[in-house]
Amino acid sequence: MKILENRRVVLGVTGSISAYKAAYLARLLVKAGADARVVMTKAAQRFIGAVTFEAITGNEVLTDKNESWANDNNHIGLAKWAETLIIAPATANTINKIAIGAADNLLLQTVLVCKAPKILAPAANDAMINNEATLAALGVLERERNWSVETEEGELVCKEIGAGRLAEPERLFWAIARSLLRRDFWDKRAVIITGGACREAIDSVRDITNRSSGKMAIALARVAYCLGASPVLIGSANDPALPIAQIEANGADEMLKILNANIAAQQKSSDKKSVLLMAAAVSDYRAKSPSKKKLKKSDIGDRWILELKQTEDILSLIDKSDLFCVGFKAETDAKNAEKYALDMKEEKRLNAVCLNILGLDGVEFGSDRTKIVFLGDDRQEFEGEKLSVAFDILSAIEKTI
Numbered sequence: 001m002k003i004l005e006n007r008r009v010v011l012g013v014t015g016s017i018s019a020y021k022a023a024y025l026a027r028l029l030v031k032a033g034a035d036a037r038v039v040m041t042k043a044a045q046r047f048i049g050a051v052t053f054e055a056i057t058g059n060e061v062l063t064d065k066n067e068s069w070a071n072d073n074n075h076i077g078l079a080k081w082a083e084t085l086i087i088a089p090a091t092a093n094t095i096n097k098i099a100i101g102a103a104d105n106l107l108l109q110t111v112l113v114c115k116a117p118k119i120l121a122p123a124a125n126d127a128m129i130n131n132e133a134t135l136a137a138l139g140v141l142e143r144e145r146n147w148s149v150e151t152e153e154g155e156l157v158c159k160e161i162g163a164g165r166l167a168e169p170e171r172l173f174w175a176i177a178r179s180l181l182r183r184d185f186w187d188k189r190a191v192i193i194t195g196g197a198c199r200e201a202i203d204s205v206r207d208i209t210n211r212s213s214g215k216m217a218i219a220l221a222r223v224a225y226c227l228g229a230s231p232v233l234i235g236s237a238n239d240p241a242l243p244i245a246q247i248e249a250n251g252a253d254e255m256l257k258i259l260n261a262n263i264a265a266q267q268k269s270s271d272k273k274s275v276l277l278m279a280a281a282v283s284d285y286r287a288k289s290p291s292k293k294k295l296k297k298s299d300i301g302d303r304w305i306l307e308l309k310q311t312e313d314i315l316s317l318i319d320k321s322d323l324f325c326v327g328f329k330a331e332t333d334a335k336n337a338e339k340y341a342l343d344m345k346e347e348k349r350l351n352a353v354c355l356n357i358l359g360l361d362g363v364e365f366g367s368d369r370t371k372i373v374f375l376g377d378d379r380q381e382f383e384g385e386k387l388s389v390a391f392d393i394l395s396a397i398e399k400t401i
Contacts, residue, residue, distance in 0.1 A: 001387045002033030003226070007180050009036045010082040010114070012107045013053075015043025016089035016123040018166040023048065025088055025169040026056045029176065038062070039078060039107050041094075064106055075106050079113035084179045087111075088150075089123030089166045092134050099137035099145075117179040119148045123166035130163065150175050150243070170241035174225060182228030185398050189273075190266035191224040192259070193217050194280035196236030199250045200311065203291035208308075211365040212281035214238075216328070219390040220277050227394060230270070232262055235280040252282050252311035259318055273401055277393075278315055279328045279354075286311050315348040324401050326352045326393075334360055341375055351400065352376035354393060376400050 009029055013022045022038075029036040038053040039062040050061035060066065060073055067074045072081060079085075087094065087107070094107070098120075103109045111118070120141060122129055129135075129151075141147040152167040167175075195217015199207035214237025224231040225242055232245040234255065239246070247262075249255040259276075266274050285308040315327055327350045331337035334357050341355040355373040358364060361383075363371050371383040374396050382392035 005033035008083040010085040012087040013040045013044040014091045014094045018089045018123045019047040028173040075109040082116045086119040088121035092124040092128040096137045099140045124164040126164045177226045181226040186227035186229040189229045191229040191231045191275045193277045194235045198282045200283045200286035201290040203295045213366040217279040219386040223390040276325045328354045330356045
């Protein structure tokens with residue numbers, strides 16, 4: 001999905017071995033529809049050539065050899081053109097220079113002129129990042145100059161483990177999307193999302209579960225993050241590309257406890273009404289007496305009669321007084337599906353229900369596309385890639401609250 005269609009992004013590249021990752025980031029930006037332009041330091045060109053970025057973006061790269069005043073391929077023109085600027089990788093040298101306002105290369109000159117939102121993605125040896133001067137510089141940039149800093153811990157090229165590793169391109173992409181797409185309505189609003197298949201234990205190795213992939217929940221979390229919200233993802237769905245709270249929850253009982261704790265915490269942290277998107281496929285039944293050890297076939301015999309009992313009805317039990325609560329319902333009975341969804345909305349006192357009719361128009365568990373009937377104050381239909389539909393759902397919520 002072209003979520004950054006025609007948005008203008010300047011990518012600054014400095015002299016780090018991780019400069020190759022900037023090429024992957026540029027590719028992600030282009031695939032999302034962004035117009036990306038690159039400015040490279042002289043040191044960066046020792047690790048990766050400008051022609052690589054020109055082939056990916058289709059735009060001339062600004063270097064110390066081709067700055068022109070006959071067009072906007074100069075540090076002032078590029079800075080004015082940018083809607084957001086990211087430096088990835090950002091060396092310790094660059095970080096410290098930006099903090100004191102140094103401008104001894106084209107990238108630093110572009111930074112000084114640029115008034116657009118800016119993102120810093122450090123890449124350096126752990127000792128260099130944790131040096132007092134670098135830490136002080138990072139503090140100045142975050143507090144006084146409104147830079148968003150994306151860091152990551154992991155193995156460095158020097159084989160040490162530390163905080164100087166360049167964040168993965170996917171994570172940097174979502175940080176850029178957030179800087180471009182955020183809206184005041186969603187800014188710092190708590191959005192709690194449950195997603196993925198739940199598991200109810202039969203014994204120590206077997207579970208009752210379902211085929212839910214969690215893709216819709218991940219799409220909702222990505223969109224909420226892009227719009228500026230503070231999402232929490234609960235369940236079996238997980239997205240390593242998002243720097244958000246992600247809490248594993250397996251069964252209905254565990255999910256209910258985690259939900260109650262997070263709802264209470266989120267409501268205290270913001271004066272905006274929180275949003276709950278209950279997209280997890282919670283099991284309706286669990287084993288009445290799950291075994292703590294593996295049940296052996298030789299002990300069970302030819303037939304296994306498993307006694308089940310209903311799980312907790314999470315949407316009925318949670319406190320929804322300060323929540324905008326959206327339930328998700330999957331049905332296979334196309335004729336009666338909307339009636340079932342509306343009954344669910346009324347019985348569980350929900351603000352809206354997202355109805356997914358499985359088997360209709362090719363929609364199945366695990367597919368990348370979906371068709372949702374959004375039943376809120378009125379009826380709306382959304383169809384397409386799950387990320388696109390997630391944007392539609394959150395836009396519908398924004399118009400309703």
